[in-house]
Amino acid sequence: MEPVDLPLPVVRRPRASIDARALERDLRARVDGEVRFDAGTRAAYSTDGSNYRQVPIGVVVPRTVEAAVEAVAVCRGHGAPLLSRGGGTSLAGQCCNTAVVLDWSKYGNRLLSVDPDGRRCVVEPGIVLDDLNRRLAGYGLQYGPRPATHPNCTIGGMIGNNSCGSTAQAYGKVVDNLHRLEVLTHDGVRMWVGRTDEGELERLTASDGRTGELYRGLVALRDRYAGLVRERYPDIPRRVSGYNLDSLLPEHGFDVAGLLTGSESTLVTVLRAELELVPVPKHTALVVLGYEDICRAADHVPAVLEHEPVALEGVDHQLIHFQRIKHLNPEALGELPRGRAYLMVQLAGDTREEADARARALIDAKPDDVDHTWYDDERHVHELWLVRESGLGATAHVPGEPDTWEGWEDSAVPVDRLGDYLRDLKRLYEEFDYGHPSVYGHFGHGCVHTRTPFDLESEEGVARMRAFVERAADLVVSYGGSLSGEHGDGQSRGELLERMFGPELIEGFERLKGLFDPDNRMNPGKIVLPYRLDENLRLGADHLPWEPETVFSFPHDEGRFSRAATRCVGVGKCRSLEGGVMCPSYRATREEEHSTRGRARLLFEMVDNDGDSPITDGWRSDEVHDALDLCLACKGCKTDCPVNVDMATYKAEFLHHHYKGRPRPLAHYSMGWLPALARVVALAPRTVNAWASVPWVARAAKALGGVAPERDVPVFAEQRFTDWWRERGGPRGEGHRGEVVVWPDTFTDHFHPAIGRAAVEVLEAAGFRVKVPRAAVCCGLTWISTGQLNVARRVLGHTIDVLREDLRRGTPVIGLEPSCTAVFRADAAELLPKDPDVGRLREQTRTLAELLLERAGDWPPPRVDARAVVQRHCHQYAVMGFDADREILRRAGVDADVLDAGCCGLAGNFGFEKGHYEVSMACAEAGLLPAVRDADDATLVLADGFSCRTQVDQAGTGRTPLHLAEVLAAGLTGREAAPERPEAPGPRALLPWGVAGTAAGALAVSAVVRRLRRTRRPGRPPR
Structure with a gap:
């Protein structure tokens, strides 16, 4: 076919005069899906993992592919720009735009077919990579490319970015692993595309209509630019920048699917993928090689490649240092060889012997001054890969270090020039006074990741960032490299593409854009006719956020709530569907707004003073309140989030201000004031339990208390733990290991006192002299979780007064309820930062297992010799950790299956609150409850948290979980480990106690309220 002269299309940014109300109305009328133009949703989708921010017009969550097609048709009718999005983790700004966002991840996540013999499958674009590979595991197959975000990235997003990951060393990029795509243009052309042989190409170019026009245009583009493509496209494995015009070349089979891969939703919407x-x-087998510096490691990469690794990653000493500061992957860091930089080399074989032989050959060939470690067991290999996959989060918001940002995080050069490139890049950093940022990445393909300490909040800083990026772009081009090695161009590199490809090929990109999207409605301003790289910044020189006064001190964010609200970097780990604790409400709802990331974005918008922010009413914002409503305050994000977003604390702070000076939800009174109410109930627990067993009374009480009608009211113990302690006569014996204070938390004291008695028994057997506070005390947890922070501070102040002498003597405080223990170890110091005894409380508070290991390490726990299913409490997971418990259980002979099943779903008051029951149970059914049901009768069920035990108990599993103290106490006497729990006495108990109990209760409520009002306020000098 003769070359055809194509006129340059008119490609312009979409008009701003979209009638959003009419567009929303028509979308609602015609699209089978969720149509959201509300302020909260728009705020949640206003940014991705990049430095950029653009508030969308609205969001559509289609239930089916056909619904998505209809949504595109409606947008076409209104001339509305469109952005088709996957997991939203893009680092170059390609997943945020002033457009209608089409989010596939909630419903469009089906695996439609599998052809195991042909090794192919058909999927919808919203399916998560790890989820897909779990479903393919039974066939012995997987999708090859595996980015570090594999737990939460979607296939559609991977196609949009032409993703790679560490396994691209063996399998290549997404473009190398696609057979066909079903795509839809903004103007309505729907077709399957892929490799096209000559006969099919003749047929398509001869056809009428838009399809024929498209293929004729593609042939013309190929013919016009083939020479330039061969000349100017870098011949490296990680060229991701620019459009894939090379896919149209004859040697690549005129692959239109390949052409559209990496086009970042600027050309078409992907509907399905084969x-x-x-x-x-x-x-x-995984071999880790240790070098004196990262440049030397890079120099050695070509020699390592001779051993044909399936993955070859580089990691420098800064990344390791930052992970140590942030307490990430401590076990894996201890397994690294000597050195200040590392190559992680994974080798594969059909047999164990073959894989190990490859590892030995690599080790034998390494230089003598290069140390190594070598693992071929799944646990160690997984732990070590986490070191590399934690790179982005580990290098962001490092305590004591300047904040780092994207902008030059994804360059790639020829492998044999990687060491020299890194040396020049380091010199460039020094020239711009950026210090020594961490560099790491896919060294086997010459791809370098880094985050740079740009100043993005001043005119001078933004200008310096721009100058640096322009110089860095020229540097990578001089090495024959690519601006992007896998993250894409988006806005951060779109403006720089001419430096890499030259003006002629940029004209070719514009012609391609004009061919598929002549009206520039698909993700406008990205790749082609891009926004400037210093435009639409999330921060920017004019960023002057609102700095509200707070109750929490936010010590990790310079005491500024605005900085805490900026902490999220958008990596999206909170959107993973398995493993860890974060984020239970997202796993239950699949809603961006109910992920940690989504909530963080709403909080950012709340403090942002930019005039276009959808959130305009500060602490009173209903949108922020609604997003936080399904936050379980499990604190899983405090540990699982790579930048340690602590949404539970942010929620408590928000609720404090949101309800200041106005009525609160009923649950805040009934459950927030539970410790005070429990003390009232202690005057007549049998009467209260009896009343609660009367159906109409229980219904009325739950309605008045804002409690979910599906929940049972927990049964109060007839004898509190503290009452038992007083009747017992207090401490016994001297205790050769010294004194300890057992903390009588509300849940142990009033509901499960047998746990407290068991703990005393175990501690005394281990040689401790046990004390229990005689005064009424509380950690303030329930007031914290409901945002009643002034009361919480008064309660904590009283607690410190009671414990002060023991704290100053260095006496350990033993927490039995993990959530209360976590308050002492974390929240208390942020609520009362100026009291030194609060710091002592944090340092001296221990779990039972921690104390036994640290101060009674030579004491052999009693043998239990049993199997157990163990549910970790989220707050223990997040704040204290579970290693000590694992070790004590091991020493006691307990074969513990510690569940990696996430939150139990009850999470303190959350699962009891009206309107939360379905989400609560969905969280429990995701892992905990099936594991309990599958456990045989001989298997113990362990859960130290009151919430976890209550969830299992009320779910009809027939099992009542035990606390670690109960298991160890049973082992001391040789009795069977069985829970001792209070039971409701039934309505008959009302006869002798009804009037007296009611009267006593009224008097006690009054006394408790008076006492709380008298409790010292923060700021009063300690005695």
């Missing part, structure tokens, strides 16, 4: 699969490696 993927090419690869066998799961049967055996692997």
Whole structure:
């Protein structure tokens, strides 16, 4: 076919005069899905993982592919720009725009078919990579490319970015692993595209209509630019920048699917994808090589490649240092060899012997001054890969270090020039006074990741960032490299593409854009006719956020709530569907707004003073309140989030201000004031339990208390733990290991006192002299979780007064309820930062297991010799950790299956509050409850948290979980480990106690309220 002269299309930014109300109305009328133009949703989708921010017009969550097609049709009718989005983790700004966002991840996540013989499958674009590979595991197949965000990235997003990951060393980029795509243009052309042989291409170019026009235009583009493509496209494995015009070349089979891969939603909407699969490696071995510096490690990469690794990653000493500061992956860091930089080399084989032989050959060939470690077991290999995959989060918001940002995080150069490139890049950093940022990445493909300490909040800083990026772009081009090695161009690199490709190929990109999207409605301003790289910044020189006064001190964010609200970097780990604790409400709802990331974005918008922010009413914002409503305050994000977003604390702070000076939800009174109410109930627990067993009374009480009608009211113990302690006569014996204070938390004291008695028994057997506070005390947890922070501070102040002498003597405080223990270890110091005894409380508070290991390490726990299913409490997971419990259980002979099943779903008051029951149970059914049901009768069920025990108990599993103290106490006497729990006495108990109990209760409520009002306020000098 003769070359055709194509006129340059008119490509312009979409008009701003979209009638959003009419567009929303028509979308609602015609689209089977969720149509959201509300302020909260728009705020949650206003940014991605990049430095950029653009508030969308609205969001559509289609239930089916056909619904998505209809949504595009409606947008076409209104001339509305469109952005088709996956997991939203893009680092170059391609997943935020002033457009209608089409989010596939909630419903469009089906695996439609699998052809195991042909090694192919068909998927919808919203399916998460790890979820897909779990479903393919039974076939012995997987999708090859595996970015670090594999727990939460979607296939559609991977196609949009032409993703790679560490496994691209063996399998290549997404473009190398696609068979066909079903795509839809903004103007309505729907077709399957892929490799096109000559006969099919002749047929398509001869056809009428838009399809024929598209293919004729593609042939013309190929013919016009083939020479320039061959000349100017870098011949490296990680060229992701620019459009894939090379896919149209004859040697690539005129692959239109390949052409559209990496186009970042600027050309088409992907509806379905037929993927090419690869066998799961049967055996692997991981060798880690240690070098004196990262440049020397890079120099050695070509020699390592001779051993044909399936993955070859580089990690420098700064990344390791930052992970140590942030307490990330401590076990894996201890397994690294000597050195200040590392190559992680994974080798595969059909047999264990073959994989190990490859590892030995690599080790034998390494230089003598290079140390190594070598693992071929799944646990160690997984732990070590986490070191590399934690890179982005580990290098962001490092305590004591300047904040770092994207902007030059994804360059790639020829492998044999990688060491020299890194040396020049380091010199460039020094020239711009950026210090020594961490560099790491896919060294086997010459791809370098880094985050740079740009100043993005001053005119001078933004100008310096721009100058640096322009110089860095020229540097990578001089090495024959690519501006992007896998993250894409978006806005951060779109403006720089001419430096890499030259003006002629940029004209070719514009022609391609004009061919598929002549009206520039698909993700406008990205790749082609891009926004400036210093435009639409989330911060920017004019960023002057609102700095509200707070109750929490936010010590990790310079005491500024605005800085805490900026902490999220958008990596999206909170959107993972398995493993860890974060984020239970997202796993239950699949809603961006109910992920940690989504909530963080709303809080950012709340403190942002930019005139276009959708959130305009500060602490009173209903949108922020609604997003936080399904936050379980589990604190999982405090540990699981790579930048330690602590949404539970942010929620408590928000609720404090949101309800200041106005009525609160009923649950805040009934459950927030539970410790005070429990003390009232203690005057007549049998009467209260009896009343609660009367159906109409229980219904009325739950309605008045804002409690979910599906929940049972917990049964109060007839004898509190503290009452038992007083009757017992207090401490016994001297205790050769010294004194300890057992903390009588509300849940142990009033509901499960047998746990407190068991703990005393175990501690005394281990040689401790046990004390229990005689005064009424509380950690303030329930007031914290409901945002009643002034009361919480008064309660904590009283607690410190009671414990002060013991704290100054260095006496350990033993927490039995993990959530209360976590208050002492974390929240208390942020609520009362100026009291030194609060710091002592934090340092001296221990779990039972921690104390036994630290101060009674030579005491052999009693043998229990049993199997157990163990549910970790979220607050213990997040604040104290569970290693000590694992070790004590091991020493006691307990074969513990510690569940990686996330939150139980009850989470303190959350699961009891009206309107939360369905989400609460969905969280429990995600892992905990099935594991309990599957456990046989001989298997113990352990859960130290009152919430976890209550969730299992009320779910009809027939099992009542035990606390660690109960298991160890049973082992001391040789009795069977069985829970001792209070039971409701029934309505008959009302006869002798009804009037007396009611009268006593009224008097006690009055006394408790008076006492709380008298409790010292923060700021009063300690006695």
